[in-house]
Amino acid sequence: MDITIDIDDPEPLFAQLISQIKAGVQSGGLKPGQAMPSIRQLAGDLELNSKTVAKAYRLLERDEVIQTRGYRGTFIHPEATRNSEIDLAAWVKEQLAECVGEFRRAGVTDSEIRIAFGEIMNERS
Amino acid sequence: MDITIDIDDPEPLFAQLISQIKAGVQSGGLKPGQAMPSIRQLAGDLELNSKTVAKAYRLLERDEVIQTRGYRGTFIHPEATRNSEIDLAAWVKEQLAECVGEFRRAGVTDSEIRIAFGEIMNERS
DNA sequence: ACATGTACCATGTGTGAGTAGGGTACATAT
DNA sequence: ATATGTACCCTACTCACACATGGTACATGT
Numbered sequence: 001m002d003i004t005i006d007i008d009d010p011e012p013l014f015a016q017l018i019s020q021i022k023a024g025v026q027s028g029g030l031k032p033g034q035a036m037p038s039i040r041q042l043a044g045d046l047e048l049n050s051k052t053v054a055k056a057y058r059l060l061e062r063d064e065v066i067q068t069r070g071y072r073g074t075f076i077h078p079e080a081t082r083n084s085e086i087d088l089a090a091w092v093k094e095q096l097a098e099c100v101g102e103f104r105r106a107g108v109t110d111s112e113i114r115i116a117f118g119e120i121m122n123e124r125s
Numbered sequence: 126m127d128i129t130i131d132i133d134d135p136e137p138l139f140a141q142l143i144s145q146i147k148a149g150v151q152s153g154g155l156k157p158g159q160a161m162p163s164i165r166q167l168a169g170d171l172e173l174n175s176k177t178v179a180k181a182y183r184l185l186e187r188d189e190v191i192q193t194r195g196y197r198g199t200f201i202h203p204e205a206t207r208n209s210e211i212d213l214a215a216w217v218k219e220q221l222a223e224c225v226g227e228f229r230r231a232g233v234t235d236s237e238i239r240i241a242f243g244e245i246m247n248e249r250s
Numbered sequence: 251a252c253a254t255g256t257a258c259c260a261t262g263t264g265t266g267a268g269t270a271g272g273g274t275a276c277a278t279a280t
Numbered sequence: 281a282t283a284t285g286t287a288c289c290c291t292a293c294t295c296a297c298a299c300a301t302g303g304t305a306c307a308t309g310t
Contacts, residue, residue: 012299039255049301054256062232071254071309092228092241099224100245103217107187110246111268116217117242118296120225121235137269163284174271181284196279196284236298243266254308261302272291278284 001029005046013048017056022065022084025076032081034075036066063088126154130171138173146188147209150201157206161191161199168227188213 005016024030036042039057042052057074060066061092064083070072077083103113126149130141149155161167164182168175182199185191189208193199202208228238 002293014299022290040253049267051302056254059234068255071307073254088231088233089237089241092233092238093245095224095227096238096241099220102220107214108213108217109184112214113217113221114246114267116214116221120218120221121239122296123222125182125280139269164286165283176272177270180269182285189286193285195286196277239297247266255306256308257304257306258281259302259304261300263299263301265296265298265303267295267297269294273291274287274289276287276305277286278286280282280284 002045003042005048014052014056014059017046017048017053020062021056021060025065025080025084030076030080032076032078034076036076038073128167128171130173137180139177139184140170142173142178143185146181146185150190150205150209155201155205157201157203159201161201163198 003017003020003024005013007013009016011019021030021036029038036057036093037045039053040050042048046053057066057068061068061074061077063086064077065080066074067077100113104110128142128149131137134141136144146155148162157162161182162170164178165175167173168178172224182191182193183218185197187191188204188211189202190205191199192202225238229235240246
């Protein structure tokens with residue numbers, strides 16, 4: 001399992017990490033239960049900041065593709081194969097597109113939609 | 126019907142115009158059928174750019190609070206009283222809040238929601 | 251002592267959008 | 281000729297956010 005980071009790629013570094021790890025799980029290069037390199041270790045190998053790797057790990061754990069066991073390190077999640085196929089972002093886009101489409105059909109300006117969205121996201125809830 | 130524009134108010138100038146004209150309709154200061162000042166006229170009086178006034182007028186006409194009749198000028202819409210009470214922005218916020226709330230409950234990051242929203246708004250206008 | 255994930259402080263850079271303005275031009279109809 | 285709304289060109293400023301980075305610190309266990 002080798003990971004390649006391209007600084008010039010417009011895709012964010014943490015996103016490159018996520019997609020490559022998910023791809024590794026699906027291709028079988030990374031197997032459930034298998035140990036992942038530590039955050040600092042991987043950051044050093046890829047010459048990335050540890051925060052960048054930590055961000056990727058945090059999202060991968062939320063998606064249950066990896067599992068962190070505190071001081072014991074990080075491992076591929078038992079259900080990783082199934083979960084790495086779930087595209088949460090695609091679901092969000094689908095839902096949002098439906099919403100936005102309704103607004104546009106009602107004659108709402110894109111600018112107004114953006115403003116409303118901004119207000120929603122700034123309200124703590 | 127006097128309109129006051131406050132440059133220091135964080136609310137955009139065109140939005141100040143819209144809300145004050147809607148308020149004027151609801152208070153009865155502006156009656157259906159009544160002529161509105163021309164865009165250039167109002168812009169001169171309030172020391173605003175004509176584009177700013179035009180933007181307010183465009184949105185007011187979409188909401189059917191005013192009516193433009195080409196070279197004949199702009200008038201208060203016959204149904205202005207009813208339409209000035211409709212808060213399209215509030216409806217949009219309500220719908221969006223419901224959507225976003227579902228995302229957050231699903232564990233989606235605010236950052237991810239913002240990114241998905243940005244993609245939706247940029248693909249196809 | 252050492253490594254794990256994680257938390258907080260902070261910085262800088264780039265991008266995208268909104269707002270507002272200036273200018274010019276046009277078809278409309280008086 | 282004049283006035284109406286409207287269309288397009290352009291500029292500038294402001295603000296919020298994502299991204300990535302730096303450092304320090306902590307409880308957790310070996």
